Amino acid sequence: MVEKHQFLGVEAILASPRMRDLLQQVRKAAQSGASVLLMGESGSGKEIIARAIHHYSARKLKPFVDLSCAALPEDLVESELFGHERGAFSGAYAAKPGLLELAHNGSLFLDEIGALDPRLQAKLLRVLDTGSFYRLGAIKKTHANIRIIAATNSPLHDSIHSGAFRNDLFFRIGQITLTVPPLRDRPEDIEALASHFLAQQNPELRFASDAMMALYAYLWPGNVRELRNTVLRSALMAKGPLLHADDIVFSMRALASFENQPKDFGIAGLEQAMIRRALEDSGGHRQRAADSLGISRNTLARKIRSYGLAAAVTTQPQRRLA
Ligand SMILES: Nc1ncnc2c1ncn2[C@@H]1O[C@H](COP(=O)(O)OP(=O)(O)O)[C@@H](O)[C@H]1O
Ligand SMILES: [Mg+2]
Known part of the structure; x- marks a missing residue:
């Protein structure tokens, strides 16, 4: 039997028993409100599953915001995530909210989380622990209630072992881990x-x-x-x-x-x-x-x-x- 679903405008086809099992786990994980770490090879459908998690969650009507941690250099990832005040750095002509603010009460999908710079890993962990952060150049705190869904195509254990990925962040973002099987x-x-x-x-x-x-x-x-x-x-x-x-x-x-x-x-x-x-x-x-x-x-x-x-x-x- 082939199941067809729409997750935030993207059509997902689930025919195999393994994917239909995964969908059951997704539903449960979604409703739990816990952070979810998705593992799976590139192209296996992690982003679709991230959308499914948002879709089945209580945050469904709030924003789903996504960022690939590997697509941008560190400074840009930081200003994308945290936003900035006017004049925070050269070229910051106007204040800009970050994705953390935009994802308030919704879900933030961090793709290729393993590529996140260690300094930003520490900053992100603080946001998740305290629910607040500073825009770059800001003196006032901003609050954000965010559910993190993260994805990685390499198991993070090696990075954790070598010190490239923080153990504490790993546990914070991976309260639940789900694996998308290769095709x-x-x-x-x-x-x-x-x-x-x-x-x-x-x-x-x-x-x-x-x-x-x-x-x-x-x-x-x-x-x-x-x-x-x-x-x-x-x-x-x-x-x-x-x-x-x-x-x-x-x-x-x-x-x-x-x-x-x-x-x-x-x-x-x-x-x-x-x-x-x-x-x-x-x-x-x-x-x-x-x-x-x-x-x-x-x-x-x-x-x-x-x-x-x-x-x-x-x-x-x-x-x-x-
Ligand atoms: N079950 C599925 N049904 C329909 N399209 C899918 C499915 N899984 C993946 N795709 C499509 O395959 C491509 C890669 O999926 P994506 O979720 O971006 O993979 P990943 O994030 O794991 O690299 C996308 O175009 C996506 O829409
Ligand atoms: Mg992807």
């Missing part, structure tokens, strides 16, 4: 996401089953972001309404890693994908699925067992694409 660990999401992105780009296009096999067989090191880019690129290059495997425009990086993939992934991954699809197409009818694959029912049953696909078989068949 390769939830292949059930590939078809739903790929069809969603394709329909967004051009509702007239469909994937043929060999195209879907190619998407399944790939490991997606860049996760959902890479899948999205690949689908959009392929849609632009489509030669007709039905996209085939050779219409899928993988990135150069993708092609390189195809070559480096262990050979057994390709075959086993492809076989699993084919079985899954045959079962879906037959509505879970094993004899028909076996016939369409050109293998016996017993062989199919053995493969289902050995790949641990039994759970997939009992789920609802998905919409046919090709």
Whole structure:
């Protein structure tokens, strides 16, 4: 079953059991009001999950404000966060509220928190402990009630060990930690996401089953972001309404890693994908699925067992694409 949600204007597709479990945890975490640290590889969907947390929280109607700690140099991160008074530094011609103020009573999403400079880590911790801070150059305190949602794509333990990340801040921002699994660990999401992105780009296009096999067989090191880019690129290059495997425009990086993939992934991954699809197409009818694959029912049953696909078989068949 594919769940579709809107989180602050962004559409989220959740098809795999792992993502649907995660959504349950998100709901609980959201309502607890605790700070949440999201872990997961780049492109896996941490920002969407951060939006979901805000969406399910009591702060839903208040602002969701986000800042990537890695995108800007330290001084700019500081003035973005804390704001400044007029004349606080050269170029500060007018006073400006910081994101901490803008996020008052709402959520502040700090992406790539591991990149936050240690001096700013200490300042942030003070804000979270006291609920107040000074704009740069200010003599009066500003108050802000903020829920922090932070994200990191590298486990912070090494940084904590080396002293680059403060232990006390880690505990303050990670009252709850949630992990967004990489796309390769939830292949059930590939078809739903790929069809969603394709329909967004051009509702007239469909994937043929060999195209879907190619998407399944790939490991997606860049996760959902890479899948999205690949689908959009392929849609632009489509030669007709039905996209085939050779219409899928993988990135150069993708092609390189195809070559480096262990050979057994390709075959086993492809076989699993084919079985899954045959079962879906037959509505879970094993004899028909076996016939369409050109293998016996017993062989199919053995493969289902050995790949641990039994759970997939009992789920609802998905919409046919090709
Ligand atoms: N479950 C999902 N459903 C729909 N789109 C998704 C999903 N997960 C990720 N995306 C899309 O993939 C891209 C990368 O997601 P993002 O949340 O920015 O990843 P991260 O913050 O982990 O790098 C974004 O365009 C996002 O909208
Ligand atoms: Mg991101």
